[in-house]
Amino acid sequence: MNKIVDAKGKNCPIPVIMAKKEIDGGNNNFLVEVDNKIAVQNLQKLANSQEFISSVEEDNGVFKVYFSKDSDSDNKLEECEECNQILEKIEGNKRGIDTWSVFIGKEIIGGGSEDLGKTLMQMYFYTISESDKLPKSILFMNAGVKVPTLNEQAIENLKVLEEKGVDILVCGTCLNFYGIEKELKVGKVSNMYDITNAMKEALKVITL
Structure with a gap:
């Protein structure tokens, strides 16, 4: 099951920083919950910059931003x-x-x-x-x-x-x-x- 990062009620850039910590910790599948569209946009930008696939679901004003990474991407040559x-x-x-x-x-x-x-x-x-x-x-x-x-x-x-x-x-x-x-x-x-x-x-x- 994907780890859930609860960033509801937190202003920019805290949701992005929380997601980046998951990425830096090697977590390739997780979701971040936020409650504003600006945070959603910034999280999607982060996912794109880190070569993650992102998707968004909304439920009663809560946005779930899913982060996932294809396992094949781990086989890419490390860039300098x-x-x-x-x-x-x-x-x-x-x-x-x-x-x-x-x-x-x-x-x-x-x-x-x-x-x-x-x-x-x-x-x-x-x-x-x-x-x-x-x-x-x-x-x-x-x-x-x-x-x-x-x-x-x-x-x-x-x-x-x-x-x-x-x-x-x-x-x-x-x-x-x-x-x-x-x-x-x-x-x-x-x-x-x-x-x-x-x-x-x-x-x-x-x-x-």
Whole structure:
């Protein structure tokens, strides 16, 4: 019988971390119970990233996310993670993508005038989009999630960056907190786990 991981009532990224512990412990068949759709989406992303098969069942507001792994996958040759990282950097450099990330935790740049701060944010992303060296990722949390949802001019520049291969990750918990989850116009809904990993993979993180 599959092990049941009870993550009901727990906010992001706790369900993802609980599932990752099962994977790291060698458990190839288990299910995680959660009670919100954001957690379901993040768990499915985790399953996909770890080469697990996932499926979802809903029962009275409780979502059961099943994790399973084909036994044949154990026979795959072990990949060298360090080699993969090097190859990823080489490929990124070919596309003009550098190994740095930008973390946005506010709707504006700096303090003082809010209008000026929003304008500076627009100018910042325009300047980056015109640069030869692009960040590997742009990460939005807290009030920063208002930029890819409400700042129309910044959104246009972010779309250009996304088309050029820059990962744009937006905190789902933060979107829900501000009630703007349906307003996201660029990037993908993410979680603390993925955003933290993006920071770890970057050689440097610039915080605005």
